[in-house]
Amino acid sequence: MGNYYQPEIECAPREQILALQNERLVKQVRNVYDHVEYYRKRMDEKGVKPEDIRSVEDLHKLPFLTKDDLREAYPYGLLARPLSDCVRIQSTSGTTGRRVVAFYTQHDIDLWDECCARAIMAAGGTKDDVVHVCYGYGLFTGGPGLNGGSHKVGSLTLPMSSGNTERQIQFMTDLGSTILCCTPSYAAYLAESIIERGLRDKIKLKAGIFGAEAWTEEMRHDIEEKLGIKAYDIYGLTEISGPGVSFECEEQTGMHINEDHFIAEVINPETGEVLPEGEKGELVFTSITKEAFPLLRYRTRDICILSRKKCSCGRTHVKMTKPLGRSDDMLIVKGVNVFPSQIETVLLNKGYAANYQIIVTRVKNSDQLEVQVEMTPEMFSDSMGEITGREKELVDALKAMLGIYAKVKLVAPKSIQRSEGKAVRVIDKRDLYGK
Amino acid sequence: MTIKQISVFVENKLGNLAEVTDVLASAGINMYAISLADTRDFGILRLIVDDSFAAAQVLKENNYIVSITPVLALELPNEPGSLHKALSVLEENNIDLKYLYDFNTVTTRNAHLVFRVEDTKKAEEVFGKAGFRMLSQEDLKG
Numbered sequence: 001m002g003n004y005y006q007p008e009i010e011c012a013p014r015e016q017i018l019a020l021q022n023e024r025l026v027k028q029v030r031n032v033y034d035h036v037e038y039y040r041k042r043m044d045e046k047g048v049k050p051e052d053i054r055s056v057e058d059l060h061k062l063p064f065l066t067k068d069d070l071r072e073a074y075p076y077g078l079l080a081r082p083l084s085d086c087v088r089i090q091s092t093s094g095t096t097g098r099r100v101v102a103f104y105t106q107h108d109i110d111l112w113d114e115c116c117a118r119a120i121m122a123a124g125g126t127k128d129d130v131v132h133v134c135y136g137y138g139l140f141t142g143g144p145g146l147n148g149g150s151h152k153v154g155s156l157t158l159p160m161s162s163g164n165t166e167r168q169i170q171f172m173t174d175l176g177s178t179i180l181c182c183t184p185s186y187a188a189y190l191a192e193s194i195i196e197r198g199l200r201d202k203i204k205l206k207a208g209i210f211g212a213e214a215w216t217e218e219m220r221h222d223i224e225e226k227l228g229i230k231a232y233d234i235y236g237l238t239e240i241s242g243p244g245v246s247f248e249c250e251e252q253t254g255m256h257i258n259e260d261h262f263i264a265e266v267i268n269p270e271t272g273e274v275l276p277e278g279e280k281g282e283l284v285f286t287s288i289t290k291e292a293f294p295l296l297r298y299r300t301r302d303i304c305i306l307s308r309k310k311c312s313c314g315r316t317h318v319k320m321t322k323p324l325g326r327s328d329d330m331l332i333v334k335g336v337n338v339f340p341s342q343i344e345t346v347l348l349n350k351g352y353a354a355n356y357q358i359i360v361t362r363v364k365n366s367d368q369l370e371v372q373v374e375m376t377p378e379m380f381s382d383s384m385g386e387i388t389g390r391e392k393e394l395v396d397a398l399k400a401m402l403g404i405y406a407k408v409k410l411v412a413p414k415s416i417q418r419s420e421g422k423a424v425r426v427i428d429k430r431d432l433y434g435k
Numbered sequence: 436m437t438i439k440q441i442s443v444f445v446e447n448k449l450g451n452l453a454e455v456t457d458v459l460a461s462a463g464i465n466m467y468a469i470s471l472a473d474t475r476d477f478g479i480l481r482l483i484v485d486d487s488f489a490a491a492q493v494l495k496e497n498n499y500i501v502s503i504t505p506v507l508a509l510e511l512p513n514e515p516g517s518l519h520k521a522l523s524v525l526e527e528n529n530i531d532l533k534y535l536y537d538f539n540t541v542t543t544r545n546a547h548l549v550f551r552v553e554d555t556k557k558a559e560e561v562f563g564k565a566g567f568r569m570l571s572q573e574d575l576k577g
C-alpha cells in the first residue's frame with residue numbers, strides 16, 4: 001500500500017477522473033465566458049460558445065492562451081473573481097518584459113497546498129517528518145507551495161527559504177530534517193557543502209523534492225548518492241498554481257499530473273495540433289478548479305511526453321516526462337537546436353561537475369558557443385597533457401551530442417555563480433533582435 | 436629520494452597568480468621553486484615549498500584545486516653537459532620526461548632541477564646508480 005494524501009482521488013479509475021474533468025471543464029468555460037471579458041473576446045473571435053464545450057473532447061475548440069496574453073491582460077485582465085475574494089498573489093521571476101501575476105482565493109490556496117501534500121506523501125512524507133523548505137519564499141511559488149503542502153501532511157515545517165548555506169546545514173543537523181525541498185542545483189551545492197564539512201553522518205535526510213529548474217538523471221544520481229536520499233522531481237508553474245501541478249512517485253519514471261485539477265494536452269508547437277499520447281510536444285494546461293485565475297489551454301512552452309502506462313505506485317493520473325527542453329529556452333546556435341540539458345548530460349558523463357555556463361556570442365556574423373566548466377579535483381592533474389587531453393575528449397563528446405563545435409573553457413571551482421534560486425545557465429550575448 | 440610538488444589550477448586572469456602567492460605568504464610558506472605551464476585560458480602552477488602539507492591545506496581552504504605529486508630534485512654540478520648527462524640516463528632507461536624546471540637554492544653553487552617523469556621510482560633508481568644526488572624534503576629546509 002502506497003503513501004497517499006488523497007487515495008480516493010489519486011488512485012481513482014480513469015473514467016471517474018474523466019467524468020470529473022468533463023463536469024468541471026464545462027462549468028469553468030461557462031464561468032470564464034461570463035466573468036472574464038478577455039476570454040469572452042477571444043472565444044467570440046474564434047466563434048466558440050460556452051455551450052460548444054460539452055466534454056474534454058471539445059477542449060481543442062478553445063483558443064490557446066500564451067504568456068503574451070498574460071502580459072497583455074496584466075494585472076487584472078484574467079481575473080475571474082472580484083479582487084475582494086482574492087487573498088494572495090504570486091509572481092513569476094520575470095526575466096524579460098512584464099512580470100506575470102497570479103491571483104488566489106483561499107480555496108485556490110487550499111487546493112494548491114493539497115497538490116503539494118500529495119507530492120510530499122509520494123516522496124514518503126508523513127506527519128512525523130521534518131520538511132526543510134529552502135525554496136525561496138515570497139513572490140516565488142516554490143517556498144509557499146511546499147510549505148503549505150507540508151502543513152497539510154502535518155509534518156514539522158522548517159520555512160528556511162533560500163540562501164545562507166551555513167544556517168541551512170546547521171538547522172538540518174540540529175533539527176534532523178528528513179525531507180529537503182529546494183532547486184536541484186541548490187541540493188547539489190548543499191550536498192557538496194555537507195560533504196566538505198564532514199557532516200554526511202550528521203544529517204537524517206531520507207528524501208528530497210527538487211524542482212523549478214531543469215535537471216538530469218545524472219544529477220539525480222549524484223545528489224542521491226552524496227546525500228544518501230531518494231530524489232523526487234516536482235513540476236509546476238505560477239500561471240497554473242505553482243509546484244505540485246505534477247510530482248514523482250517512488251517509481252521515478254515521470255510525474256503524475258493532478259488531473260482532477262488540471263487537464264493536460266500535448267500539442268505540436270508549430271501547428272497547435274493536439275498530439276496523441278506518447279508523442280513529444282508542447283505541454284498545455286487547463287485549470288478546471290481555479291477560482292481567481294483560471295487559465296484555459298495555457299501553453300507552457302515546456303516540451304514533454306505524456307504516458308498513461310499503468311504505474312506501480314497505484315496512482316492512475318497521467319504521467320509527464322520532465323521537460324525535455326523549453327521551446328523558448330532552446331538556443332539556436334549556427335541553426336542547430338541546443339538544449340542546456342544536453343550539455344549537462346555530457347559534462348556529467350565525462351566526470352565534470354554539473355555547474356556550468358553556456359555563453360553564446362556572434363563574431364563576424366558567425367555564432368560561437370562556449371561552455372564554461374568548473375575544474376574539479378578529479379579532473380585536475382599536474383600534467384598539462386592530461387588536462388588538455390580530457391578537455392579535447394569533452395569537446396568531442398559535445399560535438400557528438402550537439403552536432404556543432406563548442407569551445408570548452410575550464411574555470412576555477414566555485415567561480416560560476418551558484419544560484420540559490422534559479423540557475424543562470426545561458427548567457428546569450430548575441431544581439432538577435434537589434435535591441 | 437623524492438620531494439613533494441604542489442600543483443595548483445589557476446585561471447588566466449590578471450591578479451590570479453598574485454592571489455595564490457598572497458595565500459601562501461600569509462600562511463608563512465617559503466617557496467623554493469615555481470613554474471607555470473599555461474594555455475590561453477588556464478595554467479598549472481607548480482611549486483616546491485618548505486611545508487607542502489600546510490601549503491596544500493591553506494590553498495584548499497581558499498577553494499583552490501591542488502594536487503601533490505612526488506618529483507625528483509636533482510643536484511647537478513654547475514658545468515657544461517651535466518643536464519645532458521641526466522637526460523641521457525632517462526633516455527637509456529626508456530623513462531619519459533613530462534617536464535622539468537629550474538630550482539634555486541642559496542645553499543650551494545650547484546644547479547638544481549625538478550624532474551617530473553612517467554616512472555618516478557625507476558628514475559630514482561637509475562639516477563642513483565649513475566651517481567646523481569637527489570634532494571630530500573629535509574634537504575629543502577637547509
Ligand SMILES: [Zn+2]
Pocket residue numbers: 249250251256311312313314315
Ligand atoms: Zn506512480
